[in-house]
Each structure stands twice: as structure tokens, then as C-alpha cells.
Amino acid sequence: MDQEVTTTAPEQEQPQQSPSAASADLNLSDLASLRSILEVASSRGAFKAAELEAVGKAYNKLNTFLESVAAKKE
Numbered sequence: 001m002d003q004e005v006t007t008t009a010p011e012q013e014q015p016q017q018s019p020s021a022a023s024a025d026l027n028l029s030d031l032a033s034l035r036s037i038l039e040v041a042s043s044r045g046a047f048k049a050a051e052l053e054a055v056g057k058a059y060n061k062l063n064t065f066l067e068s069v070a071a072k073k074e
Contacts, residue, residue: 028069030064031065038055038059042055042059
């Protein structure tokens with residue numbers, strides 16, 4: 001008596017945002033938080049060895065950007 005019961009949820013329409021509206025919400029504080037998240041995730045072993053190079057490159061680019069912005073503020 002194995003019967004599979006499947007239900008489908010009604011599809012919800014998501015409001016579409018223009019690319020400029022979506023990018024307007026990202027600020028330096030968000031980028032700094034992302035840098036911290038990458039540091040914590042890496043230290044906890046969240047990434048596979050094969051992924052570390054890409055994660056490291058992204059982290060380095062993000063860190064360089066944030067440091068250059070901080071230097072311009074001073």
C-alpha cells in the first residue's frame with residue numbers, strides 16, 4: 001500500500017525589480033558583513049578544497065575594495 005501523495009503549491013508571482021533598484025540596496029556595511037561571513041565560513045571549513053581558490057580570490061577583491069574605500073574616506 002505504498003502510495004505517493006503529492007501536492008503542488010500555487011505559484012506565487014514575485015514582483016520583478018529592475019537591476020538598478022536591486023543594486024541600490026547594497027552598501028559598504030553589507031560588503032563588510034559579507035567579508036566577515038567569508039572569514040567565518042572559511043575558518044569553519046564550509047568550503048571544499050577545490051572551492052578555496054575562488055573564495056579566496058573573491059575575498060581578496062572584496063577586501064581590497066573595502067580598504068581602498070576606507071583609505072579615500074581618510
